[in-house]
Amino acid sequence: MPEGRYVTSWAEVQFLPGGAEAVKRFQEAGFLVLLVSNQRAIAKGLVTQHGLDSLHRRMWQELFQGEKGFDGVYYCPHDADPPCGCRKPQPGMLLAAAQDRGIDLTASWMVGDSESDVEAGRRAGCRTIRIGLLDVRLSTSADEVAGSLQEAANIILAMESAAGPIPTCH
Numbered sequence: 220m221p222e223g224r225y226v227t228s229w230a231e232v233q234f235l236p237g238g239a240e241a242v243k244r245f246q247e248a249g250f251l252v253l254l255v256s257n258q259r260a261i262a263k264g265l266v267t268q269h270g271l272d273s274l275h276r277r278m279w280q281e282l283f284q285g286e287k288g289f290d291g292v293y294y295c296p297h298d299a300d301p302p303c304g305c306r307k308p309q310p311g312m313l314l315a316a317a318q319d320r321g322i323d324l325t326a327s328w329m330v331g332d333s334e335s336d337v338e339a340g341r342r343a344g345c346r347t348i349r350i351g352l353l354d355v356r357l358s359t360s361a362d363e364v365a366g367s368l369q370e371a372a373n374i375i376l377a378m379e380s381a382a383g384p385i386p387t388c389h
Contacts, residue, residue: 225260227270232278235350237369239282244372246287248379251320254292255312255329255339262298271296291316307331308338313345330371337361348374 226232245252260266266274271294279288293312295305305311317324329340330348337360340347348371349361365371 225263225265226274227260227266229274229277232274232281234278234282235368237367239284239286239288241368241372242283242289243286244376246290248376251290251322253316253320254289255307255316256292256294257307257335258294258296259298259306261296268296291320307333308335308342310339310343313339313343317343328375330365330368330375334359 242252261268293316297303297306324344327345329345332351337347337349347361348363348365349359350365350368350371363374365374
């Protein structure tokens, strides 16, 4: 969703093609898969924390259809001002996940569709992949780029297969 627009109802939810399959592939390879998300709509009063949690549960059910799904969800409910340590591009959510779950962030990947995702990953010490438009290579500081989450999974799994299973940030 573009900056300034927020998902506040089920009608606005759009899944990335191949997302559930990519998550399953990561987990089958031994990766821990976490979702980290800025949720400024809470601070703006556009959705309650309970409403967002309900939306997440429904998304989980629809996307994973009874299968495991993400290993965890972390979100920042704060507005951009005043700045906080958990709102991407700050690494707070990744650092909290690492502490909660014993993750080595230097051996992890942050996959995201924005430069703030990439920056949060870099600040946390993760390797990064930016997904989205193919011309993103011209305007990103990510370690790798991919057209989709499925393509990102292909890249990560190919790179890690030689080194052995390593947990991921996202």
